[in-house]
Each structure stands twice: as C-alpha cells, then as structure tokens.
Amino acid sequence: xxxxxxxxxxxxxxxxxxxxxxxxxxxxxxxxxxxxxxxxxxxxxxxxxxxxxxxxxxxxxxxxxxxxxxxxxxxxxxxxxxxxxxxxxxxxxxxxxxxxxxxxxxxxxxxxxxxxxxxxxxxxxxxxxxxxxxxxxxxxxxxxxxxxxxxxxxxxxxxxxxxxxxxxxxxxxxxxxxxxxxxxxxxxxxxxxxxxxxxxxxxxxxxxxxxxxxxxxxxxxxxxxxxxxxxxxxxxxxxxxxxxxxxxxxxxx
Amino acid sequence: xxxxxxxxxxxxxxxxxxxxxxxxxxxxxxxxxxxxxxxxxxxxxxxxxxxxxxxxxxxxxxxxxxxxxxxxxxxxxxxxxxxxxxxxxxxxxxxxxxxxxxxxxxxxxxxxxxxxxxxxxxxxxxxxxxxxxxxxxxxxxxxxxxxxxxxxxxxxxxxxxxxxxxxxxxxxxxxxxxxxxxxxxxxxxxxxxxxxxxxxxxxxxxxxxxxxxxxxxxxxxxxx
Ligand code: HEM
Ligand code: FES
Numbered sequence: 341x342x343x344x345x346x347x348x349x350x351x352x353x354x355x356x357x358x359x360x361x362x363x364x365x366x367x368x369x370x371x372x373x374x375x376x377x378x379x380x381x382x383x384x385x386x387x388x389x390x391x392x393x394x395x396x397x398x399x400x401x402x403x404x405x406x407x408x409x410x411x412x413x414x415x416x417x418x419x420x421x422x423x424x425x426x427x428x429x430x431x432x433x434x435x436x437x438x439x440x441x442x443x444x445x446x447x448x449x450x451x452x453x454x455x456x457x458x459x460x461x462x463x464x465x466x467x468x469x470x471x472x473x474x475x476x477x478x479x480x481x482x483x484x485x486x487x488x489x490x491x492x493x494x495x496x497x498x499x500x501x502x503x504x505x506x507x508x509x510x511x512x513x514x515x516x517x518x519x520x521x522x523x524x525x526x527x528x529x530x531x532x533x534x535x536x537x538x539x540x541x542x543x544x545x546x547x548x549x550x551x552x553x554x555x556x557x558x559x560x561x562x563x564x565x566x567x568x569x570x571x572x573x574x575x576x577x578x579x580x581x582x583x584x585x586x587x588x589x590x591x592x593x
Numbered sequence: 594x595x596x597x598x599x600x601x602x603x604x605x606x607x608x609x610x611x612x613x614x615x616x617x618x619x620x621x622x623x624x625x626x627x628x629x630x631x632x633x634x635x636x637x638x639x640x641x642x643x644x645x646x647x648x649x650x651x652x653x654x655x656x657x658x659x660x661x662x663x664x665x666x667x668x669x670x671x672x673x674x675x676x677x678x679x680x681x682x683x684x685x686x687x688x689x690x691x692x693x694x695x696x697x698x699x700x701x702x703x704x705x706x707x708x709x710x711x712x713x714x715x716x717x718x719x720x721x722x723x724x725x726x727x728x729x730x731x732x733x734x735x736x737x738x739x740x741x742x743x744x745x746x747x748x749x750x751x752x753x754x755x756x757x758x759x760x761x762x763x764x765x766x767x768x769x770x771x772x773x774x775x776x777x778x779x780x781x782x783x784x785x786x787x788x789x790x791x792x793x794x795x796x797x798x799x800x801x802x803x804x805x806x807x808x809x810x811x812x813x814x815x816x817x
Contacts, residue, residue, distance in 0.1 A: 353687070364687055417690030424694075443688040450681050513692070515701060516678035518605070545596050548606055557681030558605040558674040560703060561773040564695035576781040582606050583779030589601040 346372045346438040350385065352397055353445045355454050358461075362454065364443075374434035378421060379404060379411060381433055382444075399458040404429040406570065409505030412512070413458055414445040419509035419568040427507065427570040447508050449517035450555045464554045465506050465522060472546035473526045475536045494532045501528035503571040510565035510573075516557030521565040523551050524577035531584060541588025548585050605677075606777075608670050613774030615667035620767055620796065622660060627803045634810070637740040638731055645736035668711060675704045699769035706766035713759035720746055747811035756808040764801025771796050 347370040355362025369385050376384075379401050386396035402410035411428040415421035421431045436442060446454050451464040502525070510521035527544045530536025536543070559578060566575045601607050629647075632640045647653060691701075699706075721742065729738035747753045771793035775781075780789075 351687070414686060414688075417686060417688035418692060445687055448682055448684050448686055450683050513695075515682075515696070517681035518678070520605070548604055549596070549600060552603075552605050555681055556605075557678040558609055559777075560609075560674075560678070560700065561769075561776045562696035562700040564692060567692035567694035575776070576786075579776050579779045579781030581779075582610065582777060585604065585606040586610065586779065589596045589604075589607065592596050 344374050345370075346374065346433065346436065346440075348372055348381070348436065348439070349441040351441060351443045352458070353454075354397070354457055355446075356395075356456065358453055358455055362457075364445075372433050374432065376433045377404065377429055378413070378415065378431040378433065379429050397458060398456045400460075401429055406430040407505060409507040412447050412460065412507060412509070414443075414447065414512060416443050419447070419513040420507075420570050424567075425570055425572050427505075430570075447512035449508075449511050451517070451519070452508060452511065460508075462506075462508050464556070465508065465519070467554060468519070468523055468547050468550050469526065471550035472539075472543040473530075475530055476539065477535065488534050490533060498529050498532040501525045501532070501573065501577055504529075504569075504573050505571060507570065509568045509570060511556065513564045513568035514557065514559075515562065515564065516560055518559045518565075519551050519554075519556040520559040520578045520581070521569065521573055521575065523547050524575075524581035525573045527581045527584060528577040531580065541584050541591065543588075544581050544584035545588040545592060548581070605674075608674055609777040610779075612667060612670045612674065613770075613777035615663045615670075616767075616770050617774045618663050619667060620771060620800075622663070623763075623767075623800050623804075627800055630807055631803075633740065633743065633807060637729070637738070640740045640743075641729055641736055641738055642731060644739045645734070648737075664714070668707070671704070671707055697769065699765045700773070703766060703769060706762040709759055709762040710766060713755075713762075716755070720752075743807075744811050744815040747808045748815050750812065753808040753812040757805045760801055760804040763804070764797040767800065768794055768797035 347368065350367040350369060351364045352367060353362055354365045367385055369381060369388070372381050372384065379399070382397060382399060389396045400410045400412055402408045404411070406427040406429060409427075411420075413420065413428045415428065415431070420426060420428045421435065423431055423435055444458065446452075446458045447460045447462075448454075449460075452460040452462055455461050504522060504525035506522060508522070511517050511519050514521075527540070527547060530543065531540035561575070561578075563575050566573065602611075629643055632643050721739070724742055724746070727738035727741045728735050729741070730736075747756070772786075772790045775786075775789050
C-alpha cells in the first residue's frame with residue numbers, strides 16, 4: 341500500500357428523513373488512497389459504518405463517470421468540490437491533504453428538499469423539462485441527417501448547451517438558489533436548431549413559468565453557476581433565454 | 594400556452610428586466626445630475642442659475658414624477674426579488690465557499706449597497722431639496738442660493754464623509770448593475786459583452802469619483 345494514503349476528518353450532514361431535522365456529524369476515515377474518487381472514499385466510510393451496525397450515509401450516484409448527473413454534494417462549500425469542471429464522482433482524493441477536514445452537505449434549495457442525508461429530490465428539474473424541454477416531431481422513419489442544413493456555429497453552441505447533465509450544481513452554488521443556468525441550457529439546446537426553433541419562445545415561457553412556480557430564486561447575474569458547472573455551461577444561455585421569454589410573452593398566442 | 598400580463602410581469606425574467614431597465618435609466622439620470630453639479634466649479638452664478646432653470650420649468654414636475662417612479666419601481670421590484678431569493682434557500686449551508694471565478698464583491702452586495710443608496714437619497718433630498726432656503730438675486734430674478742447651501746452643508750466633515758461613503762456604495766452598485774442589466778434584458782454577444790463589463794467599471798469609476806469630488810472640494814475650499 342502506497343504511503344501517500346491519507347487520514348481524513350469528515351463533517352457530514354445526516355438527516356434521517358425528509359421531515360426530520362438534520363445535523364452535521366463528525367467521522368474519520370483512514371488509509372484513503374489519493375487515487376480514489378470522492379464517492380469511493382464515501383464507500384469506505386459506509387463499509388465502516390455498516391460493519392459497526394450504523395446507518396450508512398445516503399448519497400446519490402449512478403454512472404460514476406461524469407455523465408449522468410446523479411452525483412451532487414457540496415464539498416467544503418463548493419458544488420462538486422474544489423476542482424473546476426468536475427463532477428463529484430470524478431473528483432479525486434489527491435485534491436485533499438492528509439489530516440484535512442472535509443465538510444460534506446447536500447444541495448440546499450427550497451425546490452430540492454433533502455430526502456435523506458446527502459440525497460435531495462431533484463424532481464423539480466423533471467417538472468421543468470415536462471413543461472417544455474422537448475421538441476414536437478412526427479414519429480416514423482428517422483429523417484436523413486443532412487436534410488435540414490444547420491450552421492456549424494449553431495450546432496456547436498447547441499452541443500455546448502446540451503452538455504448539461506442536470507445535476508443541479510447551478511442551483512446549489514447560486515446564492516439565490518436560481519435554476520436559470522439549467523433551464524437556459526435546456527432552452528438553448530433546442531432553440532439554436534431549426535427543429536427546436538419553431539417552438540422556442542413558447543418553450544422558454546412554459547419552462548420559466550414552471551421554474552418560478554417551483555420556488556427557485558431570481559438570477560442576479562453573478563455567474564457562480566457557470567463557475568461551478570461541471571460542464572462549463574455559459575451564462576450566455578441565460579441571456580438567450582431571457583430574450584426568448586420576453587419575445588414569447590409579448591407575441592405569445 | 595398564453596401568458597397573462599400578471600404572470601409575465603411577476604416572472605423572474607421580466608422582473609429582472611424591469612429592475613435592469615429602471616436601473617439603466619437611473620444610471621442615465623446620474624450622468625446628467627453629475628454634469629449639472631460640475632457647474633459648482635464654475636461659480637455661484639452658473640450653479641444657481643442652472644438650478645433655477647430646472648426648477649422653474651413646468652416640465653420639472655413630469656421629470657420628477659418619472660424619476661420617482663423609476664426609483665420606486667426599481668426598489669420595489671429589487672426588494673421583492675431579494676425576498677424571494679432568500680426564501681428560495683430556507684436552510685443555509687454550514688459552509689459556503691465562493692469559486693472566485695464568478696461572483697464579485699459588487700454582485701454579492703447589491704441589496705446592501707442598494708439599501709445604503711436608499712438611505713442616502715432620503716438624507717440628500719431632505720438636506721438639499723427640502724433643506725434651508727437662501728435666496729439670491731441675479732439680473733432681477735430671485736432664486737434659491739443652492740451654492741451657499743451646498744457649501745454650508747459640506748463644511749461639516751461627517752456630512753461630507755457620509756456623502757463620499759454613499760458614493761462609493763453607488764459606484765460598487767452600478768459596477769455590477771450596469772452590465773447585469775444588459776444580461777437581464779438578454780443582450781449577450783461574444784464581441785460586446787467584455788466591453789460592456791469594462792464600460793460598467795469605467796462608468797462606476799466616473800460617477801463614483803465625480804460625485805465624491807464635489808463634497809471633498811466643498812469641504813476643502815469652503816472651510817477657509
Ligand atoms: C442611483 C440609483 C441606482 C442605480 C443607478 C441603480 C442601478 C441598478 C442596476 C443597473 C441594476 C442591475 C439590474 C439587473 O441586473 O438587471 C440594479 C440592481 C439592483 N438594485 Fe439598484 N440602482 C440604484 C438604486 C438602488 C436602490 C435605492 C436600491 C435599494 C433600495 C437598489 C437595489 C438594487 C437591487 C437589490 C438590485 C438587484 C441586484 C441584482 O439583481 O443583482 N438600487 N441597480
Ligand atoms: S455519478 Fe454520474 S455524473 Fe457523477
């Protein structure tokens with residue numbers, strides 16, 4: 341075993357269920373390899389807890405390769421931890437030092453209630469998508485890929501927006517718990533393409549209204565979301581959505 | 594789906610656009626107010642005549658009503674947005690660290706610098722606009738001697754200092770607000786956004802310094 345291994349102090353939010361109060365609890369883990377991911381470190385902690393007959397720490401995760409958007413966690417006060425453009429599952433323990441104290445909390449927002457420990461309910465994002473995050477197309481044979489010409493620039497911008505994995509780090513890092521970056525990425529990925537352009541204003545109106553209804557905050561253009569986004573989604577998408585919302589509200593049928 | 598006017602106006606997007614547009618119009622007012630105030634350097638006659646020309650024009654009531662509406666609209670919507678934003682995160686973080694790549698001191702203190710401005714505006718109106726009336730006569734026309742009043746007020750160090758502190762708060766407020774308003778109304782362009790952010794800083798320095806120089810000048814030259 342490598343002698344770079346670390347002993348760490350953890351302060352983790354424990355909350356038995358949605359309606360119960362929670363608190364920060366101290367734990368220790370030892371012999372953590374710098375090559376482990378943050379979630380693997382939490383796995384080590386959970387094995388310890390299970391062996392002692394205690395309740396393991398609940399946290400969301402799925403792909404563990406930075407593409408599904410299930411992992412979350414505020415690590416030392418930053419969404420997905422200290423590394424730029426990295427999800428928690430892709431964050432390596434080599435980012436920390438032996439003896440460090442690491443604070444781990446769930447995303448906090450009224451629209452993301454804590455279900456248990458570090459797991460929050462992000463159904464609000466699904467509701468926003470159902471409100472307009474789709475395009476209307478006829479089913480049947482897939483059309484020829486090049487049937488509709490698309491400029492390279494728009495294709496690129498749309499792909500950049502589509503990189504959003506819906507993890508909620510934007511909401512978590514925003515001082516207003518605003519979901520503008522997420523919603524604007526979902527609005528932009530379609531409105532930049534001819535297939536999505538048709539419904540673009542209507543889509544922006546429906547998604548923003550749903551977002552407001554769910555209790556997310558107002559954007560104050562601070563760009564902490566962009567800085568915390570594991571996919572580097574740009575706040576230029578927010579400007580695009582603001583434009584489309586206003587146009588949609590004025591011209592809406 | 595159609596959007597009722599009420600939903601549109603209350604929406605997070607349009608609310609911020611209205612805060613932005615009223616804020617930008619107030620930024621415009623600040624420039625005219627500052628340029629007018631610079632007549633203080635020209636002399637008592639120029640300054641007082643300028644004030645008289647403004648207040649004796651019947652359109653002043655329309656302009657004042659418009660200005661009041663801008664302020665009330667801006668503050669009312671900003672207050673609403675700020676309260677909603679607090680409510681959107683009922684449980685605070687145990688630890689929250691800024692990334693250092695996003696928010697700035699200006700952006701994260703907008704409600705506080707705004708509150709300082711509100712206090713300042715009330716104080717300022719009370720002290721000058723509704724303050725002591727001295728009269729002076731030029732070319733047979735009686736008008737308020739605002740020059741005298743201004744120098745009298747700024748002879749006090751705490752008074753002048755409060756103005757300078759408030760003007761620093763204002764500069765901080767607009768250094769974020771000016772560019773933020775463009776983002777809120779949906780103007781974002783690869784080519785211009787950087788320049789708008791720089792212009793916001795330039796604008797903030799201009800009005801901040803400009804408005805601070807006046808009380809400092811009056812304090813220094815009026816005392817002897
Ligand atoms: C000289 C007067 C003022 C000017 C020129 C000004 C300018 C601005 C501008 C341009 C914005 C940006 C709007 C946007 O992001 O869309 C703004 C935002 C704001 N202002 Fe003012 N403002 C003034 C006075 C006030 C006052 C008196 C208050 C409070 C009582 C206030 C509170 C706020 C707040 C809370 C925001 C929202 C911050 C944000 O969304 O980031 N402002 N202001
Ligand atoms: S677990 Fe899928 S992105 Fe982290």
